[in-house]
Amino acid sequence: MELYYSPLACSLAARIVCLEAGLPVALRRIDLANKRIDGEEGEGLWRLNPFGKVPTLVCDDGQVLTENVSVLLYLGDRAPAHSRLMPEPRSPARYEVVKWLSFVATELHKRVLAVVFSLENPPEAAKQFARDGAIKPLAILEAHLRDRRVLVGESFTVVDAYLLWALLLLPRPLCGVSLDPYPVLRAYQANHMMRSAVRNAMATEYEEYKQPGWWTASALKGAP
Amino acid sequence: MELYYSPLACSLAARIVCLEAGLPVALRRIDLANKRIDGEEGEGLWRLNPFGKVPTLVCDDGQVLTENVSVLLYLGDRAPAHSRLMPEPRSPARYEVVKWLSFVATELHKRVLAVVFSLENPPEAAKQFARDGAIKPLAILEAHLRDRRVLVGESFTVVDAYLLWALLLLPRPLCGVSLDPYPVLRAYQANHMMRSAVRNAMATEYEEYKQPGWWTASALKGAP
Numbered sequence: 085m086e087l088y089y090s091p092l093a094c095s096l097a098a099r100i101v102c103l104e105a106g107l108p109v110a111l112r113r114i115d116l117a118n119k120r121i122d123g124e125e126g127e128g129l130w131r132l133n134p135f136g137k138v139p140t141l142v143c144d145d146g147q148v149l150t151e152n153v154s155v156l157l158y159l160g161d162r163a164p165a166h167s168r169l170m171p172e173p174r175s176p177a178r179y180e181v182v183k184w185l186s187f188v189a190t191e192l193h194k195r196v197l198a199v200v201f202s203l204e205n206p207p208e209a210a211k212q213f214a215r216d217g218a219i220k221p222l223a224i225l226e227a228h229l230r231d232r233r234v235l236v237g238e239s240f241t242v243v244d245a246y247l248l249w250a251l252l253l254l255p256r257p258l259c260g261v262s263l264d265p266y267p268v269l270r271a272y273q274a275n276h277m278m279r280s281a282v283r284n285a286m287a288t289e290y291e292e293y294k295q296p297g298w299w300t301a302s303a304l305k306g307a308p
Numbered sequence: 309m310e311l312y313y314s315p316l317a318c319s320l321a322a323r324i325v326c327l328e329a330g331l332p333v334a335l336r337r338i339d340l341a342n343k344r345i346d347g348e349e350g351e352g353l354w355r356l357n358p359f360g361k362v363p364t365l366v367c368d369d370g371q372v373l374t375e376n377v378s379v380l381l382y383l384g385d386r387a388p389a390h391s392r393l394m395p396e397p398r399s400p401a402r403y404e405v406v407k408w409l410s411f412v413a414t415e416l417h418k419r420v421l422a423v424v425f426s427l428e429n430p431p432e433a434a435k436q437f438a439r440d441g442a443i444k445p446l447a448i449l450e451a452h453l454r455d456r457r458v459l460v461g462e463s464f465t466v467v468d469a470y471l472l473w474a475l476l477l478l479p480r481p482l483c484g485v486s487l488d489p490y491p492v493l494r495a496y497q498a499n500h501m502m503r504s505a506v507r508n509a510m511a512t513e514y515e516e517y518k519q520p521g522w523w524t525a526s527a528l529k530g531a532p
Contacts, residue, residue: 134448135415147400151410153377158403173397176371179382182406186375189410191359194418199437209433213423224358 085109085162088129088140090116091293092253094193095139096285098155100245103281105163113292114138117203152193153185156242168239180236184243191221192250200259218254218261226266233275240276248276252286309333312353312364314340315517316477318417319363320509322379324469327505329387337516338362341427376417377409380466392463404460408467415445416474424483442478442485450490457499464500472500476510 087102087109089095093116102109113122114129119136121128133140133150141149141158149155160170160181171177199206199214206214225247228235235243251273254261263270276282311326311333313319317340326333337346338353343360345352357364357374365373365382373379384394384405395401423430423438430438449471452459459467475497478485487494500506 134451135444143400145400147403149403149407151407151414153410153413154403154407157406161398174385176367176369179371179373179378182381183373183375183378186377186410186413189377190375190413190418190422194414195422198414198419204437204440206437207433209431210437213428213430213434216428220359227358 085144086112086142088112088114088121088132088138088142090114090138091289093138094152094197094246094249096252096289097152097242097245097249098139098141098159099289100248100281100285101156101159101163101169101242103285104240104245104279105159105167105169107159107162151189152246153182153189156185156246157182160242168237169242171237171241177237181241181243184235185246187221188243188246188250192218192247192254195221196261197250197253197259201253215259215261222254222261222263222266222269226268229268229272233272240279244276245282248273248282309368310336310366312336312338312345312356312362312366314338314362315513317362318376318421318470318473320476320513321376321466321469321473322363322365322383323513324472324505324509325380325383325387325393325466327509328464328469328503329383329391329393331383331386375413376470377406377413380409380470381406384466392461393466395461395465401461405465405467408459409470411445412467412470412474416442416471416478419445420485421474421477421483425477439483439485446478446485446487446490446493450492453492453496457496464503468500469506472497472506 085107087095087098089099089111090113099111101107114120115122116136116138119127119129129136129140132142132148135150137150139150139152139155141155143149143158149158157170163169171181195217196214200211234240235247251263251269253259255263263273277286309331311319311322313323313335314337323335325331338344339346340360340362343351343353353360353364356366356372359374361374363374363376363379365379367373367382373382381394387393395405419441420438424435458464459471475487475493477483479487487497501510
């Protein structure tokens with residue numbers, strides 16, 4: 085498999101899952117601002133994904149998957165069963181995982197983060213409406229996690245990786261959604277930061293993000 | 309099963325799938341503006357869904373599913389195999405369906421329609437940024453459907469029901485995203501409007517939507 089990613093973009097969730105599962109995957113770095121694949125000339129990402137986004141996953145059979153919900157489901161299904169990253173097909177827990185994947189994708193990622201960190205230069209009023217939109221989903225997550233260590237079931241699943249990415253970016257300066265009012269979410273975050281896959285993926289992408297030169301600085305300006 | 313819906317809201321996709329599959333489902337109508345269940349007092353929807361949204365599906369085992377991606381996957385899995393509404397678990401086509409479900413949920417529904425039809429009174433700049441966001445995903449869909457009758461595989465799946473709902477609302481006056489520049493999408497829409505489940509679900513909800521009195525008129529003002 086090949087995972088096309090950009091440091092600290094939402095593809096971080098897929099990277100965490102690959103590490104958790106020990107999945108063999110070649111990581112291909114993208115400069116999102118110009119769709120360039122690191123080490124190549126030109127706008128190579130368009131070849132694979134008409135939307136020019138990450139994550140883009142090229143599976144072993146050549147299928148190209150995009151969209152976090154689909155990429156994370158696929159990777160979770162490839163993980164060894166003992167990792168418990170993805171519940172069995174047709175089980176109630178699996179639909180719960182999909183529900184929360186979609187919740188993170190729509191209510192935090194698309195409604196808030198995708199607007200605030202957009203490369204399309206949204207008007208400030210649109211960014212503020214986006215930031216305001218974080219309050220309700222964060223309150224729902226705070227209540228849901230009050231008596232739980234993870235979003236679904238008893239152990240870490242692919243959707244926790246996705247939420248941890250969103251919680252990483254929400255308080256960054258450009259977004260500015262503080263997690264201070266959400267002690268449960270902060271404890272959840274601190275707890276899972278102790279997982280080596282989470283810590284390693286985040287630390288590695290922080291370092292890559294700070295490397296000058298290879299990427300267009302405007303892409304995630306102020307994000308990390 | 310009980311499907312909580314509001315006329316012409318995104319729960320229309322779930323209604324179409326139930327009709328396509330012949331699934332037994334009790335339909336419970338919601339006034340989205342005040343979360344009231346038709347025929348009851350009070351704000352009953354909060355009991356079931358902390359986000360107060362439709363679709364909310366109460367499954368036969370009592371599990372409560374929200375989020376279209378999850379509700380549509382679940383209903384597709386309950387449909388008889390000959391309906392071919394949802395590809396088999398772990399098949400490549402299934403991940404494709406999830407990919408396009410997420411694409412419609414994020415790029416059209418959450419990025420565009422949820423902002424324009426929001427009950428939170430977004431500033432006009434946020435609405436215009438939302439409308440502008442429709443151009444790129446519609447162009448991608450136009451290209452994808454050029455040589456296809458359906459989004460995935462050879463026959464109608466749950467994701468076509470979701471896209472048909474989005475295409476229904478995009479050109480409505482409050483949103484104002486014309487489909488005129490997209491002849492392929494218009495042909496796709498016209499083709500599937502010939503399906504009795506699609507036509508019946510839309511016609512029924514149009515009639516309900518126009519009924520005065522039972523619902524708060526501001527909820528989807530100008531939508532249909």
